[in-house]
Amino acid sequence: MFTLRPIMKCLISIRGGSGFVGRELTRLLRDKGHEVTLISRQPGPGKITWGELESQGLPPCEGAVNLAGENLINPLRWWNESYKKDLFSSRVDTTKALSQAIAASSSPPHSWVLVSGVACYKPSLTAQYTEDSEWTPFDLLSRLVKEWEAAALLPENVAKTTKQVIIRPGAVLGRDGGAMKQMLLPFWLGLGGTLGSGRQPFPWIHVSDLAGIIVRALEPPADTPPSSSPQVFNGVAPALNTNYEFTKELGRVLRRPTILPVPGFVMNALLGSERAVILTQGQKVIPKRTLESGFQYNYPDLTSALKEIVN
Numbered sequence: 001m002f003t004l005r006p007i008m009k010c011l012i013s014i015r016g017g018s019g020f021v022g023r024e025l026t027r028l029l030r031d032k033g034h035e036v037t038l039i040s041r042q043p044g045p046g047k048i049t050w051g052e053l054e055s056q057g058l059p060p061c062e063g064a065v066n067l068a069g070e071n072l073i074n075p076l077r078w079w080n081e082s083y084k085k086d087l088f089s090s091r092v093d094t095t096k097a098l099s100q101a102i103a104a105s106s107s108p109p110h111s112w113v114l115v116s117g118v119a120c121y122k123p124s125l126t127a128q129y130t131e132d133s134e135w136t137p138f139d140l141l142s143r144l145v146k147e148w149e150a151a152a153l154l155p156e157n158v159a160k161t162t163k164q165v166i167i168r169p170g171a172v173l174g175r176d177g178g179a180m181k182q183m184l185l186p187f188w189l190g191l192g193g194t195l196g197s198g199r200q201p202f203p204w205i206h207v208s209d210l211a212g213i214i215v216r217a218l219e220p221p222a223d224t225p226p227s228s229s230p231q232v233f234n235g236v237a238p239a240l241n242t243n244y245e246f247t248k249e250l251g252r253v254l255r256r257p258t259i260l261p262v263p264g265f266v267m268n269a270l271l272g273s274e275r276a277v278i279l280t281q282g283q284k285v286i287p288k289r290t291l292e293s294g295f296q297y298n299y300p301d302l303t304s305a306l307k308e309i310v311n
Helices: 020-031 050-056 081-104 140-151 178-188 207-217 243-254 264-271 273-280 288-292 302-310
Strands: 009-013 035-040 047-049 063-066 111-115 163-169 171-174 204-206 231-235
Touching: 009 020, 020 035, 020 171, 020 178, 020 207, 035 050, 047 050, 050 081, 063 081, 081 111, 081 140, 111 207, 140 273, 163 207, 171 178, 171 207, 171 302, 178 243, 204 207, 204 302, 207 231, 231 288, 243 302, 264 273
Parallel strands: 009 035, 009 063, 035 047, 063 111, 111 163, 163 231, 171 204
Antiparallel strands: none
């Protein structure tokens, strides 16, 4: 798919407790022979804490990735002001801490990658979004992405040598976490169904492909100096699917019926209307720049992705 240069030292910040994407990215990097240090709330082998980052500065590394952030679809947390505050602080504050550590480093990494999300694009049944699409915040989650990505920006003098990359993933699918972790049991029991109308776009990506895009982004910049503006890549599969298509394909792979739709008003009541839009609305997101970069997906379509996850 692509060739990495000799051994890199990579620094990855993860979300405490699960680190679903972080685990896959760490495995992929280590399989390729690279050294990985995790930033976590808990100390341990191969880890540093956020307190150590603040007091001791950035450890030597060629690449840095921020994956930290409170789970947006946490069924155990009620949608209230405290939860919203945690969503912002867990993303914006950690990103700011890392970007400031990079800027203060005497030997900053050659690549700095932020993984944000597609919530910046306004939900629509017809509009299609590429990395070149202009957008402005229109709701809580898009404002979150705006502040999140702004926190990652490096000073111009540092950006001359450190490549900045933003990856915007859709729903991340994998057997060990993410959206599938909460879906599989009800679908196994034959209780799965479409969410809301089912017509809403459902941008998604298999976790191994997202890890692959991140690893590619960690590659040292080309001979030309990095741009002062971040490179943006949509971290979604090239397939354009709706929630209905996803639901029916998952039911087919599991050999289970999918006849119990969940109305939108029920989702609003369970999750809060500001959060439910992630599931009841969606965007047609195209990975134009990701494909142009030459990245080859292992799971470009729902059938191959879901079969790998289920089997």
